Amino acid sequence: MYHLIKNQGRARRGEIITPHGTIQTPAFMNVATCGAIKGAVSALDLKELRCQVQLCNTYHLHLRPGDENVKKLGGLHEFTRWDGPILTDSGGFQVFSLAKLRNIKEEGVTFASHIDGHRIFMGPEESMTIQSNLGSTIAMAFDECIENPAEYDYTKRSCDRTYRWLCRCKNKMRELNSLETTINKKQMLFGINQGSTYDDLRIEHMKRIRELDLDGYAVGGLAVGESAEEMYHILDVVGEHMPEDKPRYLMGVGTPVNILEAVYRGIDMFDCVMPTRNARHANVFTWSGRRNMNNEKYSLDTEPLDNECDCPVCRNFTRAYIRHLFKSGEMLAMRLCVMHNVYFYNTLLMRIREALDEDRYEQFYLHYRDILDKRI
Amino acid sequence: MYHLIKNQGRARRGEIITPHGTIQTPAFMNVATCGAIKGAVSALDLKELRCQVQLCNTYHLHLRPGDENVKKLGGLHEFTRWDGPILTDSGGFQVFSLAKLRNIKEEGVTFASHIDGHRIFMGPEESMTIQSNLGSTIAMAFDECIENPAEYDYTKRSCDRTYRWLCRCKNKMRELNSLETTINKKQMLFGINQGSTYDDLRIEHMKRIRELDLDGYAVGGLAVGESAEEMYHILDVVGEHMPEDKPRYLMGVGTPVNILEAVYRGIDMFDCVMPTRNARHANVFTWSGRRNMNNEKYSLDTEPLDNECDCPVCRNFTRAYIRHLFKSGEMLAMRLCVMHNVYFYNTLLMRIREALDEDRYEQFYLHYRDILDKRI
Numbered sequence: 001m002y003h004l005i006k007n008q009g010r011a012r013r014g015e016i017i018t019p020h021g022t023i024q025t026p027a028f029m030n031v032a033t034c035g036a037i038k039g040a041v042s043a044l045d046l047k048e049l050r051c052q053v054q055l056c057n058t059y060h061l062h063l064r065p066g067d068e069n070v071k072k073l074g075g076l077h078e079f080t081r082w083d084g085p086i087l088t089d090s091g092g093f094q095v096f097s098l099a100k101l102r103n104i105k106e107e108g109v110t111f112a113s114h115i116d117g118h119r120i121f122m123g124p125e126e127s128m129t130i131q132s133n134l135g136s137t138i139a140m141a142f143d144e145c146i147e148n149p150a151e152y153d154y155t156k157r158s159c160d161r162t163y164r165w166l167c168r169c170k171n172k173m174r175e176l177n178s179l180e181t182t183i184n185k186k187q188m189l190f191g192i193n194q195g196s197t198y199d200d201l202r203i204e205h206m207k208r209i210r211e212l213d214l215d216g217y218a219v220g221g222l223a224v225g226e227s228a229e230e231m232y233h234i235l236d237v238v239g240e241h242m243p244e245d246k247p248r249y250l251m252g253v254g255t256p257v258n259i260l261e262a263v264y265r266g267i268d269m270f271d272c273v274m275p276t277r278n279a280r281h282a283n284v285f286t287w288s289g290r291r292n293m294n295n296e297k298y299s300l301d302t303e304p305l306d307n308e309c310d311c312p313v314c315r316n317f318t319r320a321y322i323r324h325l326f327k328s329g330e331m332l333a334m335r336l337c338v339m340h341n342v343y344f345y346n347t348l349l350m351r352i353r354e355a356l357d358e359d360r361y362e363q364f365y366l367h368y369r370d371i372l373d374k375r376i
Numbered sequence: 377m378y379h380l381i382k383n384q385g386r387a388r389r390g391e392i393i394t395p396h397g398t399i400q401t402p403a404f405m406n407v408a409t410c411g412a413i414k415g416a417v418s419a420l421d422l423k424e425l426r427c428q429v430q431l432c433n434t435y436h437l438h439l440r441p442g443d444e445n446v447k448k449l450g451g452l453h454e455f456t457r458w459d460g461p462i463l464t465d466s467g468g469f470q471v472f473s474l475a476k477l478r479n480i481k482e483e484g485v486t487f488a489s490h491i492d493g494h495r496i497f498m499g500p501e502e503s504m505t506i507q508s509n510l511g512s513t514i515a516m517a518f519d520e521c522i523e524n525p526a527e528y529d530y531t532k533r534s535c536d537r538t539y540r541w542l543c544r545c546k547n548k549m550r551e552l553n554s555l556e557t558t559i560n561k562k563q564m565l566f567g568i569n570q571g572s573t574y575d576d577l578r579i580e581h582m583k584r585i586r587e588l589d590l591d592g593y594a595v596g597g598l599a600v601g602e603s604a605e606e607m608y609h610i611l612d613v614v615g616e617h618m619p620e621d622k623p624r625y626l627m628g629v630g631t632p633v634n635i636l637e638a639v640y641r642g643i644d645m646f647d648c649v650m651p652t653r654n655a656r657h658a659n660v661f662t663w664s665g666r667r668n669m670n671n672e673k674y675s676l677d678t679e680p681l682d683n684e685c686d687c688p689v690c691r692n693f694t695r696a697y698i699r700h701l702f703k704s705g706e707m708l709a710m711r712l713c714v715m716h717n718v719y720f721y722n723t724l725l726m727r728i729r730e731a732l733d734e735d736r737y738e739q740f741y742l743h744y745r746d747i748l749d750k751r752i
Binding site for chain 2: 034035036037038039040041042043044060064065069072073074079080081299300302312316317318320321324325327328330331332334335336
């Protein structure tokens with residue numbers, strides 16, 4: 001259940017009450033694709049990193065270790081030992097981006113596993129069943145995620161099908177939540193708005209899916225090739241038609257500035273691999289901009305990654321040590337930078353919430369908009 | 377300073393008082409080659425893993441980031457953030473095992489860096505200077521580590537040279553410890569017994585080096601090709617001639633059973649890459665024997681790695697989850713197994729000390745000797 005605490009302009013301060021705890025929004029969700037955050041970070045580390053929500057990938061877990069095995073092992077909470085809210089995506093995005101030899105029909109999609117090539121069928125019912133087996137807090141609807149730019153006619157037909165798939169998801173989820181053997185009988189379902197960069201298709205699709213009265217609504221199909229300005233424009237256009245009393249999730253976004261801009265436009269939830277992926281390539285986020293820790297200039301630098309940060313890494317280690325670890329190929333380099341970046345993202349959202357609480361989000365947004373994506 | 381608390385047979389329970397804290401012996405030293413334990417484990421994790429001593433490699437740190445840089449950064453304690461005792465090896469073992477195109481003369485060894493091939497000279501004075509720059513608690517003498525089997529005549533000449541090198545190490549260390557700019561002016565120096573598998577050469581060398589009244593004595597040149605029985609025999613033979621009032625360190629050893637056997641023969645200190653290297657290959661040590669976590673039989677196993685273990689990993693994660701992480705190529709798999717194995721080794725030594733304290737080491741040794749190296 002979503003509770004809107006207050007607005008500042010279109011920006012929203014709220015909370016989502018779930019069976020696994022309350023999520024303070026705006027919130028960042030930390031990506032743990034295969035049930036672990038990449039970079040040797042475990043559920044034991046997450047509380048200290050201000051994580052509120054862990055996001056796991058349905059497609060990956062279906063292939064390995066298999067969602068039925070995860071169910072036998074007690075579900076994702078038991079398996080990963082994270083006891084807070086977990087969101088699972090629908091598998092759709094990976095089916096359309098990672099898997100090979102796709103074949104899309106009304107029933108669903110047949111595709112070849114990226115691991116061993118074996119043929120798999122996934123439709124709305126299969127995606128709901130897998131997510132029910134995983135026992136996540138929030139399940140995402142199975143949709144077609146099309147690349148930008150896309151043809152208008154194809155996008156329109158795809159939106160229609162994605163709407164029909166959503167109706168099937170809702171029915172299947174209701175059925176699964178009523179079964180005795182289901183791990184989380186209160187699993188929530190979010191619908192996903194599609195429509196590429198076509199205003200009319202986006203609006204029409206949003207109007208139709210809001211009628212289904214789901215637990216939340218995501219904006220999907222963005223950050224897949226279009227410009228940041230196009231993305232912000234879609235948020236402006238779609239935002240007006242999203243229900244006020246449901247959480248709004250912008251999928252797969254983004255840089256710190258993308259997040260500032262999207263919160264400004266009313267988004268409540270985010271997820272992105274950027275903090276972890278960048279960290280593994282020695283790129284760290286700071287309150288003064290981004291640093292590349294491979295840079296020679298850090299070789300004798302005894303400052304922490306970020307002077308303004310109080311994460312466990314910045315409280316203990318120097319830039320010189322972390323640069324040395326990267327140069328020596330030590331895994332610890334990645335772990336330390338992943339921890340820092342995850343903390344940075346979760347703290348960014350915490351500071352956004354504090355600014356909203358204190359009615360100064362506009363100033364916060366204007367101040368950091370010109371700083372956070374800068375390379376220093 | 378070494379304090380012998382008690383004996384049980386030849387086994388010794390003692391403590392080594394150092395400027396960075398007291399080491400309870402017998403002790404295992406945890407290998408942090410480049411200043412970090414491989415497997416994404418940091419100094420912040422070590423206390424929880426019952427680590428007493430961190431061991432860093434002189435050769436690696438001399439090449440990268442450079443010992444003079446480490447000195448500028450405040451020494452290894454400041455650099456790695458480990459505030460307990462640190463032992464540095466002399467670089468000798470790596471010069472003789474890793475480096476290419478060696479040329480040994482009375483002055484020292486010229487060799488090519490394994491990183492970029494550039495020519496480097498290292499002799500006793502250079503090794504002491506590097507270790508002084510690193511600021512470790514205990515420095516090891518620069519010696520020639522010869523492979524087994526070795527020719528008698530070569531071994532004899534090598535032992536003579538290693539003795540002359542040791543005298544030069546002692547003089548150089550005294551000089552370095554008296555300098556104003558030295559980080560650790562109380563740096564301790566351990567000598568290293570050599571002599572391959574020749575009893576007479578081992579004994580003669582030990583008798584000569586004990587006269588130098590160093591802070592401790594290591595048995596080197598073992599676990600480099602000879603059988604376990606030959607190693608134990610050398611410990612029997614040399615042990616008689618090692619001073620009672622100095623710590624005894626068996627370098628680079630070994631399996632849990634090797635350690636039980638060596639403690640039985642009076643050894644106080646150990647180091648080995650086995651707990652970390654094995655962990656990275658999914659091999660874990662338990663109180664019932666060794667497991668390979670890639671094994672299919674663990675895929676639905678909800679037990680911890682070791683039912684008898686209370687490490688942070690065993691208190692939280694299942695075999696099924698850890699196997700899944702290995703299969704998915706997640707770094708976290710390595711971190712969790714390294715943490716477990718490091719804890720296991722440090723706990724093994726703790727339990728050895730408890731058994732000695734309670735005069736039941738013989739029973740402890742006889743019980744676990746047949747169990748710990750077994751594959752289960």
